[in-house]
Amino acid sequence: MPIAQVIELIYKIFGPYGMKVPQLIPSRIRLLSCSRSFNCSKAKDRLGYAPIVPLEEGLKRTLESYPHLRVENQPKREGPSKASICLGSGKVADTLLWKDKKQTLITLLVLVAIYYNFIASQSTIVTAASKLLLVVSIFLFIHGNLPEKVFGYTIEKIPISYFILSEERSHQAALSVASSWNAAVNVLKSLCKGNDWSLFLKVVISLLILSFLGAIPFQTLFIIGLPVAFAAFYLYEKNEQAIDSMFLEALSLVCKMKSDITKKVAGSKKKD
Numbered sequence: 001m002p003i004a005q006v007i008e009l010i011y012k013i014f015g016p017y018g019m020k021v022p023q024l025i026p027s028r029i030r031l032l033s034c035s036r037s038f039n040c041s042k043a044k045d046r047l048g049y050a051p052i053v054p055l056e057e058g059l060k061r062t063l064e065s066y067p068h069l070r071v072e073n074q075p076k077r078e079g080p081s082k083a084s085i086c087l088g089s090g091k092v093a094d095t096l097l098w099k100d101k102k103q104t105l106i107t108l109l110v111l112v113a114i115y116y117n118f119i120a121s122q123s124t125i126v127t128a129a130s131k132l133l134l135v136v137s138i139f140l141f142i143h144g145n146l147p148e149k150v151f152g153y154t155i156e157k158i159p160i161s162y163f164i165l166s167e168e169r170s171h172q173a174a175l176s177v178a179s180s181w182n183a184a185v186n187v188l189k190s191l192c193k194g195n196d197w198s199l200f201l202k203v204v205i206s207l208l209i210l211s212f213l214g215a216i217p218f219q220t221l222f223i224i225g226l227p228v229a230f231a232a233f234y235l236y237e238k239n240e241q242a243i244d245s246m247f248l249e250a251l252s253l254v255c256k257m258k259s260d261i262t263k264k265v266a267g268s269k270k271k272d
Contacts, residue, residue, distance in 0.1 A: 004029050018256035020249070081237045096233045111226060119219050 004026045011022055043049035053061070084093045094100040095107050117131065146155050190196045191203065236243055 001026060001029055014253070014257075017260055018253055081240055084237065086233075096230055097237050098234055115222055119222055 004024050007022045008025050011019055011025075015021075040049060040051075081097075084097060091103070095104050098104050140158075143155075143158065148155055148157075187199065187203065190199050
């Protein structure tokens with residue numbers, strides 16, 4: 001009830017700006033929390049009324065009359081989700097969205113090992129890099145000397161081509177770097193002209209977020225950021241439609257508030 005009263009108070013403030021009537025209000029809680037029973041004895045005595053369908057049968061028929069509301073009959077999403085598209089629909093998407101559970105668990109184990117060996121120990125960059133190279137060297141040496149089969153299990157050897165950067169990949173990497181540089185230059189050009197206020201606000205907000213993240217220790221960022229990334233993308237994929245609808249409602253509310261404020265300011269100027 002206190003939560004409903006707070007929601008009702010928020011509606012009284014933002015209702016004139018287009019906020020929809022909330023479902024959780026004190027009157028509805030009072031209505032739903034009361035036990036209600038209806039007596040039909042007067043109808044039986046005066047009208048000779050008799051229920052055509054018993055209560056249990058009526059409940060059964062009511063449930064059967066709404067097959068379109070069942071989970072299995074809900075329209076299913078076709079194609080990749082927005083979270084998968086945002087992550088590139090590759091190995092990163094499969095890992096963060098738990099599509100390949102084996103790959104996700106291996107990634108988590110590797111990240112935990114990196115954290116305890118390189119981040120929690122507060123090593124310098126040179127020390128951490130040397131430790132990493134040492135571990136990789138030992139692993140490759142042992143892996144190269146292993147026989148083809150161990151206890152009946154086939155050991156897949158890492159091919160040399162895995163470590164070679166092909167001409168096509170190097171060309172793509174160069175193109176991506178060049179396109180990123182050109183995009184940054186175009187942003188600077190637009191800022192120098194001073195006409196695009198929305199771009200200016202985006203850049204300012206992005207830099208403020210970056211400065212805020214830069215003030216957080218890397219150890220704390222590693223502990224908080226990775227679990228949030230794994231949980232956020234997974235939850236967004238599972239509840240994509242609900243989250244999108246909430247975002248659109250909030251965006252429409254902000255736009256309506258902005259237009260109302262603009263109209264009020266314009267009206268006050270005309271009166272002056």
